[in-house]
Amino acid sequence: MTFPYTGWVLMPSYKPKPEQFVKSFRATHHVTDKGKYVHLSEIYVSMTQAINAGTKHLSEQQAALDKKQANINKRRAALEKAAGEAKP
Known part of the structure; x- marks a missing residue:
């Protein structure tokens, strides 16, 4: 890859933003013109591509939340069942 070049990154808000990359840092990172x-x-x-990657990441997060919600529902049902059995 030749420097400088423009690439796209997702901001923490998931808004895609173009960044100017000026050099490589080790084999795993590139450095922006702002030093990031x-x-x-x-x-x-x-x-x-940035939008597609962000959409995929959000889908993975939603799947993890759905799985957690299913576990919470099972635990709530177990507690409600135990509460019903505990009543005289």
């Missing part, structure tokens, strides 16, 4: 270190897995060639 970005992992190679978080740099995308286009805005579309």
Whole structure:
């Protein structure tokens, strides 16, 4: 890869933003013109790729939340069953 180049990153708000990368840092990071270190897995060639990656990440987060909610529902049902059995 030749420097400088422009790549896309997702901000913490998931808004895609173009960044100018000026050099490599080790084999895993590139450095922006503002001195920020970005992992190679978080740099995308286009805005579309950044959006697709963000959408995939949100889907994975939603799946994890759904699984946690299912476990909470099972535990709540167990507690309600135990509470019903404990009443005289």
